[in-house]
């Protein structure tokens with residue numbers, strides 16, 4: 001299954017997760033209504049192309065504390081990125097709601113540690129989890145109490161790693177993110193998957209509609225969702241393979257959708273003035289042959305980024321990965337080391 005065709009959909013129907021959560025070893029603690037956990041805010045489901053439920057997570061607020069209540073993915077689809085997308089969706093929503101911290105009881109703490117959660121002693125954990133009163137606590141069930149403290153900064157990962165195999169570009173991007181999170185504790189990471197279907201090229205009707213909405217100041221239209229998401233990012237990571245001396249065409253389509261007059265940039269007498277807050281945009285690519293000085297994808301991204309107000313740009317690459325006879329793993333290792341050196 002191609003996990004990138006997965007949809008994440010918000011839902012208030014918590015009970016649909018009952019079987020999935022039980023199979024994943026999560027307890028279903030419902031409040032008096034019997035419809036959801038205490039302090040239930042909302043939930044998201046991951047569904048595959050056929051509409052089947054393959055993952056879910058919920059967020060709650062108890063005694064003023066935000067909690068990532070449950071997160072589960074069907075066993076055969078774990079480590080495919082679904083849990084990460086659900087997690088990021090939930091974390092971004094809580095940040096948008098004004099959360100400063102998020103608590104969890106984790107059965108797979110390594111996953112959360114990677115994203116910047118730290119361990120709490122049970123006595124330092126607010127009294128919001130039923131766990132400690134459960135007779136299985138410390139016996140068959142040994143959860144870790146963890147907390148995440150938002151710094152308020154946001155990184156947007158524009159993931160255009162369109163591929164038929166395990167993407168080498170994605171491997172570099174994942175590594176970059178791990179280093180970045182370590183160097184920027186509390187950063188919120190959000191991913192937009194930029195593949196066919198994520199956005200449409202603008203035609204005459206779209207441009208007319210966009211102009212009408214802009215004239216009316218109706219920037220809350222869903223047409224501008226990607227532009228808002230880009231505009232509020234403090235950091236941007238673009239991951240895109242080197243295709244035809246640049247990047248996959250869908251990334252250009254996505255860019256058409258974020259470059260919006262009056263929202264992400266404005267026209268001035270001297271040219272353009274960017275309205276986005278991004279301090280640094282990092283571009284990661286891998287190529288089958290040599291790139292040399294023909295990284296037209298990166299050059300283009302820099303041009304657009306400058307127009308939108310991005311302050312600085314950085315690039316990491318691994319090239320010649322399809323040339324027979326070369327040690328491709330050694331090339332990748334070298335690129336990973338360059339990222340390590342650049343992100344310390």
Ligand SMILES: Cc1cc2nc3c(=O)[nH]c(=O)nc-3n(C[C@H](O)[C@H](O)[C@H](O)COP(=O)(O)O)c2cc1C
Nearest residue numbers: 163167168169241242243244245286287288289321
């Ligand atoms: C549609 C397409 C176009 C490509 N164009 C180029 C190219 O212009 N120059 C090049 O060196 N490699 C090109 N490649 C090879 C990819 O850049 C290379 O395999 C890259 O590592 C793929 O990244 P991934 O493993 O993240 O998918 C192309 C590959 C595809 C599928």
